[in-house]
Amino acid sequence: MDRSSIVHENFLRRVREQDLPEGSAPGGPLAHTEAVAIFRSACLSRALDRKSRAMQAAGQGFYTIGSSGHEGMAAIAAALRPEDMAFLHYRDAAFQIQRSRQVPGQSIAWDMLLSFACSSEDPISGGRHKVLGSKVLNIPPQTSTIASHLPKAVGAAYSLGLARRHPPEHRCLPDDAIIMCSFGDASANHSTAQGAFNTAQWTAFQSVPLPLLFVCEDNGIGISVKTPKGWIRTAFENRPGLEYFSCDGLDMFDTFRAASQAARFVRKRRRPAFLHVRTVRLYGHAGADVPTTYMTRQEVEAEEANDPLLHGVRLLSEAGVLEPSQALAIYEETNDRVERIAEEAVTRPRLKTASEVMASIVPPPRVCKPTNGPSAEARAEIFGNELKAQEEPQIMSRLINWALADLMLEHGEIVLMGEDIGRKGGVYGVTQKLVSRFGPDRVVDTLLDEQSILGLGIGLAHNGFLPIPEIQFLAYLHNAEDQLRGEAATLPFFSNGQYANPMVVRIAGLGYQKGFGGHFHNDNSIAVLRDIPGLILACPSNGADAAMMLRECVRLAREEQRLVVFLEPIALYPMRDLVQSGDGGWLTLYPKPSERIGLGEVGQHGAGEDVAIVSFANGAYLSRQAQQQLEQEGIHTRVIDLRWLSPLPEEAILNAVAGCRSVLIVDETRRTGGLAEALMALLTERSEVPHKRLVAEDSFIATGPAYAATMPSAEGIVSACRKLAGAPS
Numbered sequence: 084m085d086r087s088s089i090v091h092e093n094f095l096r097r098v099r100e101q102d103l104p105e106g107s108a109p110g111g112p113l114a115h116t117e118a119v120a121i122f123r124s125a126c127l128s129r130a131l132d133r134k135s136r137a138m139q140a141a142g143q144g145f146y147t148i149g150s151s152g153h154e155g156m157a158a159i160a161a162a163l164r165p166e167d168m169a170f171l172h173y174r175d176a177a178f179q180i181q182r183s184r185q186v187p188g189q190s191i192a193w194d195m196l197l198s199f200a201c202s203s204e205d206p207i208s209g210g211r212h213k214v215l216g217s218k219v220l221n222i223p224p225q226t227s228t229i230a231s232h233l234p235k236a237v238g239a240a241y242s243l244g245l246a247r248r249h250p251p252e253h254r255c256l257p258d259d260a261i262i263m264c265s266f267g268d269a270s271a272n273h274s275t276a277q278g279a280f281n282t283a284q285w286t287a288f289q290s291v292p293l294p295l296l297f298v299c300e301d302n303g304i305g306i307s308v309k310t311p312k313g314w315i316r317t318a319f320e321n322r323p324g325l326e327y328f329s330c331d332g333l334d335m336f337d338t339f340r341a342a343s344q345a346a347r348f349v350r351k352r353r354r355p356a357f358l359h360v361r362t363v364r365l366y367g368h369a370g371a372d373v374p375t376t377y378m379t380r381q382e383v384e385a386e387e388a389n390d391p392l393l394h395g396v397r398l399l400s401e402a403g404v405l406e407p408s409q410a411l412a413i414y415e416e417t418n419d420r421v422e423r424i425a426e427e428a429v430t431r432p433r434l435k436t437a438s439e440v441m442a443s444i445v446p447p448p449r450v451c452k453p454t455n456g457p458s459a460e461a462r463a464e465i466f467g468n469e470l471k472a473q474e475e476p477q478i479m480s481r482l483i484n485w486a487l488a489d490l491m492l493e494h495g496e497i498v499l500m501g502e503d504i505g506r507k508g509g510v511y512g513v514t515q516k517l518v519s520r521f522g523p524d525r526v527v528d529t530l531l532d533e534q535s536i537l538g539l540g541i542g543l544a545h546n547g548f549l550p551i552p553e554i555q556f557l558a559y560l561h562n563a564e565d566q567l568r569g570e571a572a573t574l575p576f577f578s579n580g581q582y583a584n585p586m587v588v589r590i591a592g593l594g595y596q597k598g599f600g601g602h603f604h605n606d607n608s609i610a611v612l613r614d615i616p617g618l619i620l621a622c623p624s625n626g627a628d629a630a631m632m633l634r635e636c637v638r639l640a641r642e643e644q645r646l647v648v649f650l651e652p653i654a655l656y657p658m659r660d661l662v663q664s665g666d667g668g669w670l671t672l673y674p675k676p677s678e679r680i681g682l683g684e685v686g687q688h689g690a691g692e693d694v695a696i697v698s699f700a701n702g703a704y705l706s707r708q709a710q711q712q713l714e715q716e717g718i719h720t721r722v723i724d725l726r727w728l729s730p731l732p733e734e735a736i737l738n739a740v741a742g743c744r745s746v747l748i749v750d751e752t753r754r755t756g757g758l759a760e761a762l763m764a765l766l767t768e769r770s771e772v773p774h775k776r777l778v779a780e781d782s783f784i785a786t787g788p789a790y791a792a793t794m795p796s797a798e799g800i801v802s803a804c805r806k807l808a809g810a811p812s
Contacts, residue, residue: 086366086374087133090151090387098411103397104389106333111340113158115404119413120184121161121335122395122405125154126414127192128177129392130421132366135199135213139370143429144199146213150176151365153300154391155332156265157181159360162342163296166257168221168239168545170232170264172300174364175215178265182220189219192421196428203434209443209579210434218581223545223574229270231569233279234534236264236295237286238542244292244353246546248524251496252452253547261349262542265298268315269305275534275565280325282535283355287324292353296345297325299357300332302364307377319357326354332362333394336402363389444617446575446583446644456676457492465492465520476670480513480656482626486633487514487551489676491521494549494641500527500539501553501589510555511591511656533563540586541571549641550586557592557650558606571646572615583644587636593622593751594784594794595654595701601786605653607779607794610756612648613729619682620729622650624703627671631680632726639682650728652700661704662711669704683732685739691719694804695740695772697762698749699725702795706749709800718808728758733765740766745807746774751794754778777803 097103113121132151138144150156153174160181163169171178176195183189194206194217203210207217207224216224225232240262246254270276286293301315320327326348330341338360345358363386367374374383392414399405405413434440463470465488473485491497499514505528508515518526529536533554540550554560571584594605612620621636623629629651639645661668686703689710696706703724710720723739725732740746746766750759759776766774777800780793805812 085136086383086387087136087151090365090390091133093387094390094392094414095411097393098396098407098414101407103407104393106394106397107331107337109336109398109402111336112343113336113339115402117161117339118335118399118402118404121157121181121339122399122410123413123417124157124177124181124184125392125395126417127180127421128154128157130418131176131192131195131199133418134196134421134425138199138425138429144213145201146370147199148173148369149366150174152302152363152386152391153177153332154395155335155338155360155362156300158335158338159298159342159358162339162346163263164260165221166260168223168256168260168262170236170262171215171222171225172265172267173215173225174267174300175265179215179217179220179222182222183217186220192424193428196421196425197431200429200431201433202428202431203439204431207579207581208577211440211443211579212577214577216578218578223582224577230266230273230276230279231565233264233266233276233297234282234538234566235541235545235570236262237279237282237293237535238539239545240293240295240355240542241286241291241539242543242546242548243294245498245524245543245548249495251547251549253449253496256546259350261294261296261346263296263298265300267305268299268301268303268310269308271299271315271318278532278534279538280322282530282532284322284324285530287354293355294349294353295355296349297355297357298360300360300362302362304364306368306372315359319359322357324355326356327359328356329359329361332360333389333391334398335395336398362391365390443576443578443580446580448643451642454493457489461492462489473673476667476672477626478657478659478670479623479626479629480511482630482671482673483513483633483651484515484517485673486630487517488520490634490637491517491525493676494637496547496549497551497637498525498527498543498548499551499553500529501536502529502531502555504528504553509553511653513651513656514553533559534566537563537566537571537588540588541566541584544584544586549637552586552588554588554590556604556606557590557609558603560590561611564611567618567646567648568611568615572617575617575644584646585640585644587633587640587647587649589649589651591651591653593650593652593654593700595791597790602783605784605790607752607784608756609650609728609752609758612650613758613761617646618729619645619647619727620650621647621726622652622700622728623726624652624655624700624724625669625671627674628680628686628724628726631674631678635679635681638679650700654701655704658704662708680726683727683735685726685732685735686724687721687739688724689719689721691721692743693719693745693808695721695723695743695746696749696800696804697723697725697736697740697746699728699758700751702749702751705795705797706800708797709804712801713804716805716810718804718810720804731761731765733769736762736765737769740770740772743772746772747800747803747807748774748776749795749800750776750778752779753781755781773807775803775807
């Protein structure tokens with residue numbers, strides 16, 4: 084027999100023989116009816132665990148991470164309200180089951196078995212994954228979370244206080260709600276988790292409301308690596324700004340007591356707390372994992388002897404709530420019911436085609452109140468003398484600043500966040516004056532942690548805000564890219580479009596900075612962004628485009644719930660001239676607030692038919708420089724500014740190069756993994772026009788005179804176009 088069968092048979096035998104484990108007497112504020120409900124939830128969680136393993140063995144189920152040993156989470160759910168958003172550890176089936184008892188009309192066993200069977204009728208993921216989660220139960224879905232959900236839990240908790248002061252249109256959480264997130268003892272060591280704990284403490288230290296309950300389920304092991312005894316208590320008992328509570332997760336009375344105390348503290352004080360739940364892990368880590376390959380049989384059997392369901396039977400008996408025989412009847416009836424339901428669940432339809440699987444990558448649009456743009460009076464109050472300056476051509480950084488101000492005037496739910504964006508106004512001054520114009524609630528100076536910055540944005544979006552987080556440099560994104568890949572982008576996919584993370588992430592990046600440079604301030608790798616399904620990547624080359632594209636990015640996030648990254652080319656922030664010093668060729672006028680560049684619209688400069696130069700950002704700027712020299716040589720070109728880098732506007736690109744005798748792709752990202760690879764494939768597959776590429780080398784970027792040595796140059800573009808046109812080089 085496998086371990087699940089052994090645990091099951093042991094439970095039946097020991098309850099019949101009343102051979103129950105020793106433990107503390109029942110105590111605390113848990114009513115008898117609630118205690119029975121918690122025990123029923125624990126039994127259902129166990130029965131579903133056993134059935135999911137059987138389904139997998141029979142080829143009717145496809146993935147299991149069990150909750151056995153963690154049934155005490157049902158008592159924590161009982162201590163919270165269904166309005167308290169919960170970001171759950173993957174072992175928390177008992178929590179979701181117990182919460183379903185708080186909301187009428189739930190068919191939780193049926194719903195979870197559909198998930199185990201990967202049925203397309205699964206109400207949370209639509210058959211895409213075996214996940215915990217429910218829109219009606221206020222549980223956003225999580226997959227194999229290794230603490231990656233903690234930063235967004237911090238953000239969601241922060242949103243509660245902010246929503247009191249600035250209620251957003253799509254607010255979904257009440258004023259007195261709290262946020263709960265749970266995780267394992269091994270996950271507590273992850274850098275993502277540590278960043279979240281630190282951010283919560285850093286926030287609470289400043290007396291900023293943050294009603295967040297961290298729940299650490301300490302079963303003493305992470306897959307096969309043991310957690311040192313006493314580590315969690317020692318590491319968390321005396322942290323400043325984080326109130327510590329603890330309980331025995333094998334004891335529903337003690338767990339309910341501690342969870343109730345912790346929840347009251349968080350709800351009343353609006354401060355974070357840490358609830359340490361000591362528990363056991365039954366069976367292996369997941370699927371076919373066999374614990375006896377890394378634990379002795381004696382250790383495994385000792386854990387099994389501490390089965391929380393056996394403790395539950397003892398506690399209910401000692402409290403005079405249920406006789407052991409009555410508890411056993413509940414257990415057996417629950418198993419029988421799960422068997423009956425599973426027989427039907429495994430017959431339900433499953434996803435079959437790529438289009439069915441991908442249907443929820445892009446979330447559905449939502450209805451938003453119409454806006455007419457910022458009023459003239461509001462703009463006059465905000466901009467003052469700058470209104471006159473808007474009649475003159477300006478650099479890109481200033482136009483982005485004005486666009487942000489207009490957008491914040493128009494949409495009160497927009498919140499900016501990032502390091503140094505407030506009083507300093509950002510490293511390059513892009514957010515100057517915004518904090519004085521809109522206040523620190525809407526322009527949030529964060530601590531130095533990119534995971535926490537993005538997590539703050541994701542969490543705010545969960546409560547109806549439209550976050551615009553800033554990552555100071557593209558190179559810094561790589562510290563936190565999983566917040567976009569594994570959290571924000573996957574949420575609509577694994578919730579069948581019921582949840583989304585609409586946001587616009589501003590990132591200063593790319594290369595060509597002459598002075599303040601080097602790899603960490605110049606990064607030309609965007610592969611990770613283009614590799615994320617559903618993410619929109621926008622990249623302007625000039626100020627007017629930047630303002631109009633940023634407005635479209637906000638529309639996409641606000642109305643279509645899209646995850647958008649707005650990549651701003653640092654070297655072009657202050658650019659004034661195109662060819663000669665003083666020519667002002669790269670200055671542009673500020674477009675009217677109503678003007679936008681739609682998703683997929685490319686820019687075109689010139690109509691020459693010899694060579695179409697396809698590029699973006701700094702490459703577009705250099706191509707425009709090369710274009711003037713080429714025209715003087717009689718080589719007629721057009722420069723196609725892509726603007727939208729993911730998804731590539733393929734039809735617009737093909738239309739833009741139509742009629743040209745050749746195409747040159749100028750790509751400042753790297754030869755390997757760069758944008759040119761996709762463009763070359765597009766032209767090879769769908770066009771007969773000869774095409775070449777001029778790309779950056781597979782190199783990091785240097786500081787000093789060689790700052791641009793590894794990337795395309797105007798001279799290189801001229802030379803490549805001459806060859807394509809058959810002219811002497």
